[in-house]
Amino acid sequence: MNTAPASVPLLAVEDLSVEFRTRSGTVRALDRIGFELHRGETMALVGESGSGKSVTAYAIMGILDEAARTTSGRIVFGGLDLVHADDKAMGEIRGRELAIIFQNPRTALNPIRPVGRQIADILLRHGNVTAALAPQHAIDMLARVRIPDPKRRALSYPFELSGGMCQRVMIAMALACEPQLLIADEPTTGLDITTQAVIMDLIAELAAEQNMATLLITHDLGLAAEYCGHIAVMHAGHIVETAPTAALFATPRHPYTAKLIAATPGGAPDLAGLASIPGALPDLRRADLPPCRYTARCERVATDCEELPLRRLALGAGHHVACHFPL
Template sequence: MSQRSATAKPVLSVQNLQTSFYTDKEVIRAVDGVSFDIYRGETVGIVGESGSGKSVTARSIMGLVKSPGRIEGGRIEFEGDDLTEKSEKQWRKIRGNGISMVFQDPLTSLNPVYTVGNQIKEALRLHQNLRGKKATGEAVELLEAVGIPDARRRLREYPHEFSGGMRQRAVIAMALACDPEVLICDEPTTALDVTIQAQILELLDELKEERDLGIMFITHDMGVIAEVADRVNVMYAGEMVESAPVEELFQNPRHPYTQGLLKSIPGRAGPGERLSTIEGDVPTPNEEPTYCRFAPRCPKEFEDCNAVHPEPVSVTADANDHTAACLLYPEDVSTAEAVETHKRGDSK
């Protein structure tokens, strides 16, 4: 795991991000007050069930939220610049050059009628102004860097001639073509078998170390998060409900939702025990957060959970190390006092 310098500054800082989608019937607050930082050489995991807002967070950072959606508030600071103030033309220069993204299904990122080499060289032409032999040479190096053998020959092949794992490697090569500072991976191993998944995770870890990348890794798989992340942010219904270093989160989960996710991992139940589940579904966040959105599914829910919105509060001695947005905390005061702290909104 990475060791962050005490004086290091985040390469990407998301502060109180709010992204909503406007439909004829309602406003869906898909990302509602999300904040987190990513440092160079660090992998930050974003985990949660489908519908939690993970992918919308990623698309907001990339400037890829389209109508009827829009970013309504907050800041996305990349190397000190607020991207939310950029025009589409300015954002396009950062997209790829500064921040690149690897999507879940590589077939959606690769054009089936062009060779893999043509697509990588197109990225090199647009972002690094490389052409001809220089572009070909750089494309070969990129394929080699992601572990594709006989790279020069494979540049001439089409996406359908690559296996699923090799296609994902090619997509990672395209994302690296512009030498980004931040790489966003949106469930990049979901469609792969376990062996290939392990290879891709190992590759990403190697690239992070070699290139000093900041990686944002989105998944619903807690096992993958344990393997790849340095720090974990747990999302639920558009909000961050817990944040902690990966080992701390797995050893000492505090939010009832995180506890439920960890209990539902296959293999954690003893012989003859039923696999634990979280009953119900993630709600559509279509109204102001004036209560705990997890309350209807929470085994520890009490009356105030339906009337008070929890704020992220420290659950360890280090105020910035481990936080949870739950009315059960802080633990060193009575429940009534904890609820009052959240009502005042001064728990941060």
């Protein structure tokens, strides 16, 4: 189904549904989503806030909130089903083979521990090095993410580093054990645009070096297009379209994808050329959600959309769309 060699995918999310039980009702955050990621591939999950991008990332990492329940599906990573794996098995994989970079590096790092020590902790936890060698390895990692003067910086606390430097430390921590899959959850939010470019280039370069798969979570379609080979568009807990980047921009097939591209200020010559997307995400606590959750905002809506179960159409060359009336 992918353009990559027909090998076993590194990560296969199949039919995954996640719910959150809250005081005000059950939030159906993910509804039977599926995608595959092969070794060395980069894929972006794109969508508005509340569409389920981060929940997907957290589900893969096994760090969902207590209130979450996985009601269906599997997450197969390297032959192991992560949904049903026990805590011990997860603990072995997480950090070593699966790594994540969080949105805000300042809150994700331990504020009262020097950054070199935090990297050494990970190396020691996963048993790759001896306690005597760990500090030197941590310094080497800081040098790999191009932090100037790594020996001195290893002794710095997060508050002594700029936002871009903290994000480099996060990347160094994530890559310390040479993971096979890196999840980058909005890695450049809050960073300046030139810093964003440097950080994204760094992630792309290191991923290529290690033949690592990358899952980039972002709301910025432009960023996704620049760095990822495939894009999956999410809307209200559904993956509405998955396609190679060029195909997604050339021939978007889901009405939401088309709107999202038209709403992104990038190529448009003036403001009138930008489309707005009417309406908002549906309330995911509703018990009577239609099978397609875009119906209330869609211009092509018909009775089928509210009655028939949602179909996932394969359009060839890794292009999938979940719509009864694709463009």
